[in-house]
Amino acid sequence: MSDAVVVEQLEKTFPGGVRAVDGVSFAVREGEAFGFLGPNGAGKTTTVSLLTTLLRPTGGRALVDGIDVVADPGTVRRRIGLVFQESTAEDELTGRENLEISAALYGVSRSDAQKRIRDLLERMQLVEAAGRLVKTYSGGMRRRLELAAGILHRPKVLFLDEPTLGLDPQGRAGLWEYVREIRKESGTTIFVTTHYLDEADQLCDRVAIIDHGKIVAAGTPAELKEKIGGDVVTLVPTDGTADLTPVLARVPGVLQVQKQDGGYRLKCLRGESVVPAAVEACFTAHIAVASVALKKPSLDEVFLEFTGRAFREDEGPSATDTALRMNQFRQRKR
Amino acid sequence: MTYRSLFALIRRELLIWVRSPTGIISSLIFPMMYLALFGQALNLGKLLNVAGPPSAALARAAFLGAPDYFSYFSVGMVGFVALTASLFLGAQLIFDKRLGYVKRTIVAPIPRMSIFGGRLIAGAIRPLFLGGVVFGLALIFAHVSGLSGLTVNGHLTILGVGEIIVALLLVSLSFTAIFLAVGFLLESPQSYFGIVNILNLPLLFTSNAMYPQTIMPGWLQTVSMYNPVSMAVNVMRENLFAPGFYPHPAEFYLGELALYAFGIGILTFIIARRGLSAR
Numbered sequence A: 001m002s003d004a005v006v007v008e009q010l011e012k013t014f015p016g017g018v019r020a021v022d023g024v025s026f027a028v029r030e031g032e033a034f035g036f037l038g039p040n041g042a043g044k045t046t047t048v049s050l051l052t053t054l055l056r057p058t059g060g061r062a063l064v065d066g067i068d069v070v071a072d073p074g075t076v077r078r079r080i081g082l083v084f085q086e087s088t089a090e091d092e093l094t095g096r097e098n099l100e101i102s103a104a105l106y107g108v109s110r111s112d113a114q115k116r117i118r119d120l121l122e123r124m125q126l127v128e129a130a131g132r133l134v135k136t137y138s139g140g141m142r143r144r145l146e147l148a149a150g151i152l153h154r155p156k157v158l159f160l161d162e163p164t165l166g167l168d169p170q171g172r173a174g175l176w177e178y179v180r181e182i183r184k185e186s187g188t189t190i191f192v193t194t195h196y197l198d199e200a201d202q203l204c205d206r207v208a209i210i211d212h213g214k215i216v217a218a219g220t221p222a223e224l225k226e227k228i229g230g231d232v233v234t235l236v237p238t239d240g241t242a243d244l245t246p247v248l249a250r251v252p253g254v255l256q257v258q259k260q261d262g263g264y265r266l267k268c269l270r271g272e273s274v275v276p277a278a279v280e281a282c283f284t285a286h287i288a289v290a291s292v293a294l295k296k297p298s299l300d301e302v303f304l305e306f307t308g309r310a311f312r313e314d315e316g317p318s319a320t321d322t323a324l325r326m327n328q329f330r331q332r333k334r
Numbered sequence B: 001m002t003y004r005s006l007f008a009l010i011r012r013e014l015l016i017w018v019r020s021p022t023g024i025i026s027s028l029i030f031p032m033m034y035l036a037l038f039g040q041a042l043n044l045g046k047l048l049n050v051a052g053p054p055s056a057a058l059a060r061a062a063f064l065g066a067p068d069y070f071s072y073f074s075v076g077m078v079g080f081v082a083l084t085a086s087l088f089l090g091a092q093l094i095f096d097k098r099l100g101y102v103k104r105t106i107v108a109p110i111p112r113m114s115i116f117g118g119r120l121i122a123g124a125i126r127p128l129f130l131g132g133v134v135f136g137l138a139l140i141f142a143h144v145s146g147l148s149g150l151t152v153n154g155h156l157t158i159l160g161v162g163e164i165i166v167a168l169l170l171v172s173l174s175f176t177a178i179f180l181a182v183g184f185l186l187e188s189p190q191s192y193f194g195i196v197n198i199l200n201l202p203l204l205f206t207s208n209a210m211y212p213q214t215i216m217p218g219w220l221q222t223v224s225m226y227n228p229v230s231m232a233v234n235v236m237r238e239n240l241f242a243p244g245f246y247p248h249p250a251e252f253y254l255g256e257l258a259l260y261a262f263g264i265g266i267l268t269f270i271i272a273r274r275g276l277s278a279r
């Protein structure tokens, strides 16, 4: 299988001296959905700009669909679609006018354009809003319009720079649904940057984590999660005096037991089966259990592991966290 | 195919322009004030003969064929509108760069020439409309009691009308090109308006838009000769007013203006290309 994007030792130092991209190498296979993750200022947008000919690299090289972005930017432009991080739809034009202009800029024939615009407006649920000025659109409508403009000319590689920024959970889910559909129908290669790791987890075949301009980890989401170890079960007994370490260590599947503020942190494989077994073991040892929680590793934890920083500290537990409160065990004991 | 992208970009510019009346009003407001206030008060003709109204021959001699000062002056304002209309284009470009609209065209597979050309051509079409408004208003003023207005006393031919339109188009192209180039080079609207304010009034005052070159000191006459506003206004006045007051025919000034516009066009295209290429 050939590669849609090949990046070798890519470097970008801005005139001010900021090295935004610092020797990055990776490859995106044709038809793949590739996630590019990193915190604010990591160098995601700069990388996308380099790959889409908006910026000129100061070192290394990049091929998009086999074409060198520096040697032949014109051909690269013809083969890519790009949805920018910021809104670039023209406010003073209607949604339809925006799409018509995009079609003309990308040389989509008039008859094709008409048909595709009709289809896309329908798919993006913008039929009613098509005749309204974009300045009256909501954030979600704008993003859908920009996605439509990005795929109107059927690009081989579609670059999405934080396409769900500023959308509510429903809007995000909807947008990803469109992206998934596009991919299924046309086999378009997708290069997406995002802050939402759980979404990258669901959509992307492979991801790379970038921090301070360098790639700190890359692989399939499953591989990355494996790299930082398996599931974690946290068990808290009602009475913390007795040492449960030997009891818990004997539970099948438990790899490691750590004491942690009055409770125990069990690193294990297949946490689902460890939870009842550990509770059972405590029960047999006549120890009441206050709570048990199971945590599946998410990309958030992968990120924490590789960058030493939480991804979005202000947010609550990620969607893949499954916390099980098991108060009934305490009640059963009494 | 390249024409299609060019047309699409021109269409975009003109649609946006038509939909924002504030832009149209703000580029008309200066020439309007000059026409309705300044030009009404500053009646140089009255100074020609303190005892009474100047003889027609005396006025024509003073105003290079025009029957009175206001007629002379209002045609100058038609030329001036080309300047004021293009002033905002560079600022708009800077805002568009900031908002990312420009990036969308840069990343499109179109010749860099049409990114620049779309704005240039759309920018040069606008003053045709605005100049027409100023011209029409000055003509109407002539029939309003209490106001001075424009009186055409020459033999205006179809060819002459064509020359006037081309002159207006060429001077608009030159200024649009200059201000777009400045817009391509600068990142902040503040510094843009700083530069524009330095250029705006000198370009007006060193032209013959407001007063005949003949009453200027020698050095200013020389400067004025090379001001594109003067060239365009010469073409218009020679076609509109009594003949025989200019050293060269209108076509000469038109040719001069065309050369000028061409040179500026090339120069600014090179600058714009630098502004548009990946850095």
Ligand SMILES: Nc1ncnc2c1ncn2[C@@H]1O[C@H](COP(=O)(O)OP(=O)(O)OP(=O)(O)O)[C@@H](O)[C@H]1O
Pocket (backbone or CB within 6 Å): A014, A015, A016, A018, A019, A020, A038, A039, A040, A041, A042, A043, A044, A045, A046, A047, A085
């Ligand atoms: N034009 C520029 N000139 C100088 N420095 C820049 C420029 N653009 C970006 N940078 C710097 O490069 C670094 C990477 O920026 P970039 O926009 O690529 O980050 P990002 O990963 O997209 O962040 P975010 O998640 O906030 O969008 C930052 O330190 C930024 O300040």
Ligand SMILES: [Mg+2]
Pocket (backbone or CB within 6 Å): A044, A045, A046, A085, A161
């Ligand atoms: Mg970014």
